[in-house]
Every structure is written in structure tokens, then in C-alpha cells.
Amino acid sequence: MEGARGTPEVRSEQLFVEMMKTLPLGAAVFDRDLRYLAHNRAWLLAHGRDDAEDLVGKSHYEVFPGIREEWRRVHERGLAGVTERSDFDRFETSQGKVEYLRWVVAPWGGKPGQVDGIIIYAENVTEQERTRRQLAERESLIRDLFDKSPVGLNLCTMDGLWLESNQAFSDLLGYTQAEADGGLTYWQLTPRKYDVQEQVQLERLQTLRRYGPYEKEFVRKDGTLVPVRLNGFVVEREGRPYIWSLIEDLTAQRALEADLEDERLKAIQASKLATVGEMAAGIAHEINNPLGIIDAHAFALEDARARGEDAKIDEHIRAIRAAVTRAGKIVHGLRKFTRESMNEPPEEVDVAALVDESIALCTPRFREHAVEVRVDVEREARVRGHSIELGQVLVNLLNNAVDAVREGDEKWGHVSVTDDPGGAVTIAVEDSGPGIPPEIASDVFRAFFTTKKVGEGTGLGLSISRSIVERHGGTLTYEPTAPHARLVVRLARVGP
Amino acid sequence: MSAPVVYIDDEAALCRVFEMVLGARGIPIVTFTDAGAAVAYLNTHDAVVVFCDLRMPTMSGLEVLARLSRPVPFYLISGDLAASGATPVSGLTGTLAKPFPAERLIEIVERLTKAEGA
Numbered sequence: 001m002e003g004a005r006g007t008p009e010v011r012s013e014q015l016f017v018e019m020m021k022t023l024p025l026g027a028a029v030f031d032r033d034l035r036y037l038a039h040n041r042a043w044l045l046a047h048g049r050d051d052a053e054d055l056v057g058k059s060h061y062e063v064f065p066g067i068r069e070e071w072r073r074v075h076e077r078g079l080a081g082v083t084e085r086s087d088f089d090r091f092e093t094s095q096g097k098v099e100y101l102r103w104v105v106a107p108w109g110g111k112p113g114q115v116d117g118i119i120i121y122a123e124n125v126t127e128q129e130r131t132r133r134q135l136a137e138r139e140s141l142i143r144d145l146f147d148k149s150p151v152g153l154n155l156c157t158m159d160g161l162w163l164e165s166n167q168a169f170s171d172l173l174g175y176t177q178a179e180a181d182g183g184l185t186y187w188q189l190t191p192r193k194y195d196v197q198e199q200v201q202l203e204r205l206q207t208l209r210r211y212g213p214y215e216k217e218f219v220r221k222d223g224t225l226v227p228v229r230l231n232g233f234v235v236e237r238e239g240r241p242y243i244w245s246l247i248e249d250l251t252a253q254r255a256l257e258a259d260l261e262d263e264r265l266k267a268i269q270a271s272k273l274a275t276v277g278e279m280a281a282g283i284a285h286e287i288n289n290p291l292g293i294i295d296a297h298a299f300a301l302e303d304a305r306a307r308g309e310d311a312k313i314d315e316h317i318r319a320i321r322a323a324v325t326r327a328g329k330i331v332h333g334l335r336k337f338t339r340e341s342m343n344e345p346p347e348e349v350d351v352a353a354l355v356d357e358s359i360a361l362c363t364p365r366f367r368e369h370a371v372e373v374r375v376d377v378e379r380e381a382r383v384r385g386h387s388i389e390l391g392q393v394l395v396n397l398l399n400n401a402v403d404a405v406r407e408g409d410e411k412w413g414h415v416s417v418t419d420d421p422g423g424a425v426t427i428a429v430e431d432s433g434p435g436i437p438p439e440i441a442s443d444v445f446r447a448f449f450t451t452k453k454v455g456e457g458t459g460l461g462l463s464i465s466r467s468i469v470e471r472h473g474g475t476l477t478y479e480p481t482a483p484h485a486r487l488v489v490r491l492a493r494v495g496p
Numbered sequence: 497m498s499a500p501v502v503y504i505d506d507e508a509a510l511c512r513v514f515e516m517v518l519g520a521r522g523i524p525i526v527t528f529t530d531a532g533a534a535v536a537y538l539n540t541h542d543a544v545v546v547f548c549d550l551r552m553p554t555m556s557g558l559e560v561l562a563r564l565s566r567p568v569p570f571y572l573i574s575g576d577l578a579a580s581g582a583t584p585v586s587g588l589t590g591t592l593a594k595p596f597p598a599e600r601l602i603e604i605v606e607r608l609t610k611a612e613g614a
Contacts, residue, residue, distance in 0.1 A: 281551075285551055285594075288593075288594035288595050289507050289509075289510065289594060291594065291595035292507075292510055292594045292595040292596065293507070293509045293510055293513060294595075295595050295596070295597055295598055296510065296513040296514060296517055296598045297513050299517060299597070299598035299599065300513060300516050300517045300520065300598070303517065303520050303521075304520075307520070312516075319509065319513065322509075323509070367506070367553060368551055368553060369553060370553025370554055
């Protein structure tokens with residue numbers, strides 16, 4: 001290698017110095033007594049020392065008197081020809097600071113098989129180690145959150161293949177995490193009846209990059225359905241989109257809702273039976289009168305037969321049948337009214353028929369108190385709901401009207417139904433009574449509020465009525481047309 | 497002409513059928529669906545017996561009885577449960593609960609007609 005480029009000795013030493021200077025690691029060369037033969041600036045920095053210091057000729061153990069015993073052994077093993085390394089070696093500086101070193105200890109020798117000392121490469125990796133630890137800590141924190149979250153969490157591909165589920169989610173579905181991840185798809189566990197809603201959520205996902213809140217059911221491993229609420233969003237991982245979903249189990253919520261609904265239906269039924277109790281006298285009257293008529297006509301019929309007055313027989317039969325029809329009507333109305341309204345799906349309700357039936361049920365009381373009833377009904381009006389419950393509202397309002405006017409001189413009630421094609425069906429019950437005194441107008445919809453005598457009213461009528469109407473998405477309000485009382489039910493119309 | 501039976505009930509069908517039942521037996525009967533008109537009639541005419549409905553819109557059967565200025569056998573007819581145990585009232589001969597068999601009414605009428613005839 002000799003020639004124009006200079007002597008090899010000079011060149012190799014220069015190269016060595018350049019290398020040491022630019023090496024991003026601390027490096028030091030020692031003789032067999034661990035005296036410094038050479039070191040670079042990075043070595044000083046790695047050990048937290050002044051970077052202008054020159055350690056050549058000094059003993060490593062004098063420079064670092066507090067050096068640990070295990071280090072001395074590593075040095076000894078190096079001198080014995082063994083190369084050792086450590087990626088994260090914790091040590092305390094002379095100031096008591098904890099730092100981390102990455103190091104390599106390797107033997108060197110002038111001739112093959114001969115060890116003249118050791119070379120140590122050291123890099124202070126305290127910062128990196130601190131970052132790594134912080135990341136690991138965060139990772140463990142997030143992992144805990146993921147694993148222990150009571151909300152189901154799931155990562156899936158855009159096609160719905162599940163990649164990662166937490167315990168809550170796999171428990172919810174009855175699968176093990178191993179079964180769920182990579183083996184199941186969203187679509188396998190989604191009942192077909194949700195196809196339309198799924199399409200809506202998919203569109204949201206495409207346009208908004210998120211979906212939900214979306215309530216649906218999943219099919220569990222045992223085939224049962226579990227109600228859930230989903231929320232999710234799209235994330236990018238290595239340039240590809242995935243969906244993170246949050247899955248809440250609605251089983252408990254649904255059970256609570258069912259209990260509340262049950263309580264509500266019981267309250268409605270109790271209030272209805274109380275109403276029937278209040279109407280019992282009038283109803284008995286309405287049934288006993290036709291019975292009396294039937295008996296008397298049957299008696300007269302026997303008379304006519306005995307006398308051979310055949311012409312009269314037909315008249316009696318007709319009268320008997322008319323009386324049976326009349327009594328039957330009230331019994332039918334009563335049976336319909338008292339039937340328990342189960343948790344049935346809403347149906348289309350013919351408002352005119354509803355008004356007719358309710359008035360028929362209240363007719364005995366109207367008649368008893370000589371209250372005149374006028375009805376103006378737009379025949380086509382239709383709403384969606386439960387006719388038994390809505391009938392209860394009307395019977396309540398009509399009974400209240402009777403109570404309001406029966407002591408007065410002017411005694412009438414007016415039921416009107418208007419059907420606004422652009423909006424609502426309005427059922428208004430107005431009466432000739434003095435109206436509700438303004439100071440209690442806001443109280444009348446409260447439960448147990450009543451102005452009636454003990455035994456005449458439960459104070460539940462208007463409160464239950466309002467709750468029924470509101471459950472139908474409508475309103476029940478007091479809108480007096482001075483000087484008369486007027487209660488107004490508004491419900492969304494259905495049909496053309 | 498002997499005094500008629502007076503039947504008062506806002507239920508027109510009952511008035512009509514008793515007119516037929518008693519009429520067929522040759523018993524004179526006058527019926528009223530309006531209590532006020534009945535009171536006016538009874539205070540100016542004789543009657544062998546009065547049958548009067550308790551619950552009527554304009555006036556109750558007891559009010560009718562109270563407004564009578566002349567004594568007359570008076571039966572109150574009640575069509576509901578509340579009146580079944582009505583307390584005794586002066587001037588009241590008896591009560592009939594709806595529905596009652598037509599024979600009951602005829603029996604009363606015949607008893608009183610015989611008594612009057614005797």
C-alpha cells in the first residue's frame with residue numbers, strides 16, 4: 001500500500017483519528033491495565049464528562065472510581081478474549097442520576113491470538129430508553145383500557161372481518177377472543193332484518209368516515225340475539241382503512257325499559273278500571289233499561305200469542321232485538337275499553353270510529369245528567385297508535401266534561417275532530433262548564449291532582465291521558481275558549 | 497173511568513211497552529218521559545199508583561215524590577246499583593229494581609185496583 005498516497009503508518013493513524021472523531025458512539029481503547037490509549041469526544045459525552053478532557057494514559061478505574069464490580073468482570077473477560085454487549089445497561093452517574101448505556105466490550109491484539117487490551121464502545125441511550133419506557137407504559141395503559149373496558153371494542157377491515165376484539169365484546173357474543181379475531185365477520189353475526197339500516201350506516205361510514213349511534217342486534221354463538229348500540233369510525237393503519245367500533249350491551253337497558261313499560265301499562269289499566277268504577281252506575285243503568293224492555297216485551301209477546309194477536313208479535317220481537325243490540329253495544333264498548341293494552345305494535349286508528357265508541361261508552365252519563373253532546377268529525381282522519389289507549393283518553397275527557405257541566409244550567413259537550421292535511425289530527429273536547437280556574441290550570445295534568453269529591457275521581461285521568469298522548473308523539477293541552485273549557489289532543493296524521 | 501196507572505221514565509221504550517202490557521189488560525195507563533210534566537199531571541189528576549224512575553236527567557224520582565201535593569201509592573224504580581239500598585223515604589210505597597219482571601208491576605197494579613174497587 002506504499003506509494004504516492006503517503007506512508008501506510010501515517011494514513012492509518014489519520015484514518016483512525018478521523019474515524020474516532022466522527023463515530024456517533026463513544027469509543028475508547030485500553031491496554032491490559034485498563035489505561036486509556038485513545039478515546040473520542042463522544043466517549044466523554046456518553047459518560048457525562050467535560051468533552052475537552054483528555055484521559056489518555058489514565059486508568060479507567062481512577063477516572064471512574066465508583067465503577068461496579070460486574071464491569072470489572074466484563075473487562076476481565078474481554079482481556080481473556082470474550083466479546084460482550086448490552087443494549088440497555090442501567091447505571092448511576094456520580095451525581096446519582098440514572099442513565100442507560102448501550103455498549104460493546106471487545107478484545108484487541110497486535111498479533112493473532114494475542115490480547116493487548118480491550119475496546120469499549122458506549123452510547124448513552126438514556127433518552128431513547130426513557131422514550132421506550134414511556135411508550136411501553138402508554139401501550140400498557142391503552143392495552144388495559146382495551147382489555148378491561150366494559151364497552152366492547154373491535155377493529156375490523158372495511159369488509160367487516162374482525163381483526164381484534166376485547167374481552168367485553170367476545171363475552172357479549174359468547175365467543176372466545178381467538179374464535180372471534182380473524183375468523184368472524186360483522187355480517188355473519190348480523191340478522192338479515194337489519195339490511196336496510198346497515199346500508200344507511202355504510203353510507204355514513206363512506207361519507208362521514210364514522211357511523212352510529214346505531215342500535216341493532218348481534219347473533220350470539222348460542223343463536224340468541226343481543227341488543228347493542230354501535231358507534232364507530234374509520235382509522236388508517238399503514239395506509240389502509242379499518243373500522244374501530246364501540247359496542248354497548250343494551251340488554252340491561254332493554255330490561256329496564258320493559259319494566260318501565262310494564263309499570264306504565266299497569267298504571268293505565270288501574271286508572272281505566274277506576275274510570276269504569278266511576279261509570280259503573282251509569283253503565284248498570286244502561287244495561288238494566290234494555291233488560292227491563294226485553295222482559296216487558298217478552299211478557300207482552302206471550303200476551304199477544306195467547307190472544308192470537310199475531311200482528312203484534314213481530315213488533316215485540318223487533319223491540320226485543322233492538323234492546324239486545326243496545327245492551328250489547330255498551331257491553332262491547334266496556335269490554336274493548338277494559339281490555340288490557342298489551343305491548344302491541346301501533347296500528348292505524350280511525351279517529352271517527354274512536355270518537356263514536358268513546359261517546360257510546362259515556363252516553364249513559366250524558367243521558368243521566370241531561371248533557372247534550374255535539375260531534376263534528378272529519379270522517380277520514382287517521383292516526384297511528386293504540387286505539388284502546390287513545391279511547392281511554394277520550395273517555396277521560398268526556399267524563400271530565402260531564403262532571404264539569406252537570407251542576408250548571410247550560411249543559412253541553414262538543415267533540416270536534418279536524419284533519420289538517422299538512423299537519424296534525426286535532427281532537428278537541430269543549431264543554432259548557434266554567435273552565436279550569438287559571439290558578440290551577442297548570443296543576444290539572446299532575447298525577448293525583450283532583451277537584452272532584454273523594455270517591456269520584458282518582459286524579460289520574462289527565463296525567464295518564466297526557467302520558468298516553470305523549471307516548472303517541474302527540475300533545476294534550478288545555479286551550480280554553482273563554483268562558484268554556486277546551487282540551488285538545490293533537491296527533492300526527494297518517495294517510496294521504 | 498177509573499184512575500190510571502202513571503208510569504214516569506225518561507226511557508221512552510219502557511213507557512211504550514208498559515202502555516202495551518197494561519193496555520192489553522184493559523188497565524188505563526198514562527206515561528211521561530218528562531218528570532216536570534208528570535208532576536203537573538199528578539197534582540191535578542188522580543192516579544191509582546205511580547211508578548217513577550229514580551235517575552232521570554231533569555229531576556230525580558225522589559224530587560218528583562217530594563213535589564206531589566196529593567198522596568198516591570208511589571213506587572220508585574231504580575236502574576243502577578247505587579239505589580238498590582235506598583233509605584226509606586216518607587210517602588214512598590216501595591221500590592222496584594230494574595230489570596224487574598213485568599208480572600211484578602201487574603201484580604202491584606192489580607192489588608191496588610182491587611183495593612180501590614173494594
